[in-house]
Amino acid sequence: MRNQSFSNTGKLSGFILRLDRFRILIWLVAISFFTLVVPIAFSDLYPTQQDRDAMAETMENPAMIAMVGPGDLGNYTVGAMTAHQMLLLTAVVVGLMNILLMNRHTRSDEEDGRLELIRSLPVGKLANLGGSCIVLTVLNVLLALIVGVGLYALGIDSMNLAGSLLYGFVLGMTGLFFAGLTALVAQITENARNVFGISLALLLVSYLIRAIGDVSNEALSWISPLGWVSAAEVYSENNGWVLLLLLSGAIVLFALAGYLNTIRDLEAGFLRSKPGKKHASARLLSPLGLAFRLQRTGMISWAVAMLLVGVSYGSVMGDLDSFFEGNEMMQQLLVSQEGYSFTEQFVSMLMVVMALIGTVPPVMAMLKLYGEEKKNRLDHLLGRTVSRVRLLAGYLVIAVINGFVMLSLAAVGLWMAAASVMEEPFEFGTIYGAGLAYYPALLVIIGLTVLLIGFVPKVSSLIWLYVLYSFFVLYFGGMFQFPDWVGKLSPFGYIPELPVDEMEWLPVVVLTVIVIGLTIAGILGYRRRDIQGQ
Amino acid sequence: MAVLKTEDLTKMYGSFKAVDHINIEVREGEVYGFIGPNGAGKSTTIRVLLGMLKATSGSASIFGKDIWADAVDIHKRIAYVPGDVNLWPNLTGGEVIDLFMKLRGGKANQKRREELIQKFNFDPSKKCRTYSKGNRQKVSLIAAFASDADLYILDEPTSGLDPLMERTFQECVMEASNDGKSILLSSHILSEVERLCDRVGIIREGRIIESGSLDELRHLTRTNLNVETKQAIPSLDDMEGVHHIEKKEGTLSFQVDTEQLDEVVHYISQFGVIKLESAPPTLEDLFMRHYEGASGGES
Secondary structure, eight states: TTTTGGGGGGHHHHHHHHOOOOOHHHHHHHHHOOOOOOOHHHHHHHHHHHHHHHHHHHSSSHHHHHOOOOOGGGGGOOHHIIIIIHHHHHHHHHHHHHHHHHHHTTTTHHHHHHHHHHHHHOOOOHHHHHHHHHHHHHHHHHHHHHHHHHHHHHOOOOOOHHHHHHEEEEEHHHHHHHHHHHHHHHHHHSSSSHHHHHHHHHHHHHHHHHHHHHOHHHHHHHTTTHHHHHHHHTTTTTHHHHHHHHHHHHHHHHHHHHHHHHHHTTOOOOOOOOOOOOOOOOOGGGGHHHHHHHHHHHHHHHHHHHHEEEHHHHHTTTTHHHHTTTOOOHHHHHHTTTSSOOHEEEEEEEEHHHHHHHHHHHHHHHHHHHHHTTTHHHHHTTTTOOHHHHHHHHHHEEEEEEHHHHHHHHHHHHHHHHHHOOOOOOHHHHEEEEEHHHHHHHHHHHHHHHHHHHHHHGGGGGGHHHHHHHHHHHHHHHHHHHOHHHHSSSSSSSSSSSSTOOOOOOOHHHHHHHHHHHHHHHHHHHHHHHHOOO | EEEEEEEEEEEEEEEEEEEEEEEEEEEOOOEEEEEETTSSSSSHHHHHHTTTTSEEEEEETTTTTTTTHHHHHHHEEEEOSSSOOOOOSSSHHHHHHHHEEEEEOOOOOOHHHHHHHTTTOTTSSSSSGGGGHHHHHHHHHHHHHHOSSEEEEESSSTTTOOOHHHHHHHHHHHHHHHTTOOOEEEOOOOHHHHHHHHHEEEEEEEEEEEEEEEEHHHSEEEEEEEEESSSOOTGGGTTEEEEEEEETTEEEEEEEEEEGGHHHHHHTTOOEEEEEEOOOOHHHHHHHHHHEEEHSSSS
């Protein structure tokens, strides 16, 4: 009997591996690439110990510690710096990868009925869970080895073999821990969306607990597996026993998941999904209300993220001037302006970046209109008494407000954090004005999206290329010394870089006129074209 | 009076004619069956009628208004059920029904809504992501029949329903029909069409190849005969208009073209008829004949 529970696990592992071979490859390449590229960049950016000590100084504030954890700031070698600034955040990404992959092969397959087909074959009860476990173990160990050996192979003095392998395996074992956690959650709740939501929430709570712990009370950090990541003190103390902690945690979680799997019915869970509303609330009952409701969760998450982006940029404002003075490369990034501090120049550059990040959620909100069309869901609205103009206007209103809120939150976050760390803080108006100056440029992107949806909806996602282009030319423009017109191909290139530049109103007016033109043209196109669907 | 009328309605995709000069007419108070296999152009026609696709040429009106320019006005009096109902996974069925009823405008009939939810045995408190195809169709059907529409456009509305629910659906259609509502029912379930429809149009490769009342269409085709005679009937298969002769325990069964019926009955009566049963052709016979006859490739 017992043997049969796992029969055909091997074949299923092979099958899962085959299904996911590209997905796994992309994750592996992406994570390894970003991990390996950072120490190289750090060696270039901070070639001397003096540079690194300056960097260490900017790290010594609660906001940074909350974000990346404690580090060996007294002996801030390239290795210690990499481990400090990258390991924890990469571990979160590896955790996310494991959550996604585990969920995909457990509850997701089960909910969609694919597991039913598999289980009707001569396959053991635990074969699917076991197979997923094997595949993710292989993946995490592979990642650990690639990262570990790769880091060592970079040949940087402060990155020895033991430390490098520990770096890799801390990532791998954290991944396995969250794979186990997801496997357990997948037994408990009935649908895959909840599995993802709960697992992700647990990952973020782990991050948050250790953030609070690292800043105020170290004992608290020990509750969180992500606290163990920092406790490894890679490239300084190299505490290998942390791996044992993570691994035993993973084993316990997998064992528990396996046990729960054997005592439950297929497609059942231990948490019953509670019945939803039998009637719609009045707020839902309009095209605008529906459009808002469909995007609510996503928009709230983006809003929080934008605030955090602002806060994290703001939190490094404290010692920037001393930091920039010793660093040539960073100075190149900023086109130096007489009479302004580095901090002020840095703020004006950050504003472009934040404005472009803030462009992403409103563009998503606008593209949602076409997403709904492709899924044939607009038929339900247009087949009733909703005109196309009213439908489009609903999505447009949401996108326009969304963009305003995102920019505002980023600016407010930056100002708040900067005010708390700087000796002579900025005026609120300076920062907020610098952020909102980009609003007309953001609206141009939305207007362009409307135009694409109106005339060539199939290629409307090309708008992302334009956003990416804007980001590239404006962020790196100073460093690569592009000619002026390259930046002027993006609406963001016309916005004065406050607080360094003077405010100019002409571009604002011109861009606004362009926005109106694009939007009207887009609406006219949308009125006369076919609504698509399968 | 025609509630819905198309004149040479055509929809092209590039050089492909998805809908090719279609003329149909749904009269007030009738149930019009729109039949044809998958990909024949039924859904495209319906989406043109609803103003979601723009006709390449030809025209169509509903309640005397233009389907493209006056879409919103027309839709105030229409209830539409798509064949493939895609819903929002994180709304509940109840929320979607309310939304649909509200978006149609007019008064939402809550009593009727509850009645239909009972009748279709539907649980409105679940998220749409958990519904099967049949349950998603119920959402659409409940919203449609709870509304006080004058024209119902139903595009293969029963493809996911079980036989019990299909019966409930048929009751709803008959009820609406008795109330004087007009219904355009697209379907490939022929028994359903036979039962519900006053007139039908058969569409193939974008063209209407036959239309009229069921009786009229039957005229164009063959009658099934079962005959038992005292003496064997010689050389029946030589007669014009006789098809598919089968012999079973002394009974001959065969099909006769309607225009040859008189001659054939005269002929067989010479041999001493013991039993003569005749059955009208089923819609399926009719349908198959059209498809076998014209397409060659399909069978």
